[in-house]
Amino acid sequence: MSELTHHARTVTGPLGHRGVRTTVEWAPLGAARARAAALIAEHRAHQTEIVRNPHLDQEWAAAMVRSRLLLASVRAVLGPDVAVENTFLVVKWPGRAFEVPWHQDGIDARIELDPARSVAAWLALTDATVASGCLDVIPGSHQAGYLPYGPEAVTGQARGRADTVSVEPEGQLLSVPVHAGRAVLMDMRLLHRSRSNTSDGARVGLNVRYVAPGACLRRDPTCPSLVPVSGTGWSSTPQEGRESST
Template identity: 50%
Template structure:
């Protein structure tokens, strides 16, 4: 049987990280709803998120992958409302217009405040795609949504079929920052509320403008 770390290394993701019971997670979701569909760096403005990112279950899961010194490089609170044309295209978290993360010293945590299901826009991932490294990107085509043209990754042909990663409320998933993932719109009658956290160890972030990255430490003595 694979260990949790081996599962992440082989498939590029792992699930089953319990950080709160269902009722508490939903109460937090209710507290943070109403601040916009996408709230970037929500730990700076929402006290309940600032407390959540330091939950021992989340910190310990990340520490198992990148070590005890952990900071947030970026992330966002994302709410998919019923019926909204809110889809997230295929992409990799670790490379963007101005930054690249060392995959050996970084990991994404996807936190479910409400249950993420196949019907309400849960993540779709391509298992093992992190082993392809960082791939070329482009701006997505317009699709009528309200969230602009996101940076998307060109998915190579001939790979494994995508799988849906359902995450119950109060649980989280870890993803390699190179893992290809996307998510469709919410087709249910209830909002889907999730939190994406890009966690890094010291030295993990390279900015293409040469400036020092702005990090938010959450654990460890090295910051």
């Protein structure tokens, strides 16, 4: 590959010039809704909003990140060897303020992921509508690369402060409503956010960061190990990602 071709590929990334794909399925509608109903029942009493890395210890999440339908799409983007770097369950309860500010998924204090070797998947367990706080994205925003970021100014107390980009997002916002059972794939650099849920039902989504070998440019030792979900290329590098320079 010539220098120029490589540069162009790095800028546009594995999802192309828009940096987002919205036609991906991970489960039949009914199965996704049934899982959402179980999670809503489990978390309603405490109004739990965030569960970190449920794929490590909860069977439903371990199964979700291995969805055959989803992995077919992820493999088409990343190649045969795929591991889960992180998962993040977000429940937006009706009538409760919870805005996720503009951010990029592939960089924070603990990680930096090579956008050419990683992809973020946002899986809808309930219908995500504009009213219930679906994702808003800025197509093409990934082409500007990783941007400076810092903690958001205000937040709900139990949640902590989320990272947000410290520059004004530029470009045309696109709201991405998705039905339960469908997913959005995003370039790790794509700017996105979500607003509060003003509908009368809970909105449930799982964010998954998928990586191919060599994707972890920086990863804190406190991060859990990568979980291989596809391919045979992981056996020789079981700790890949805990090392800072592979």
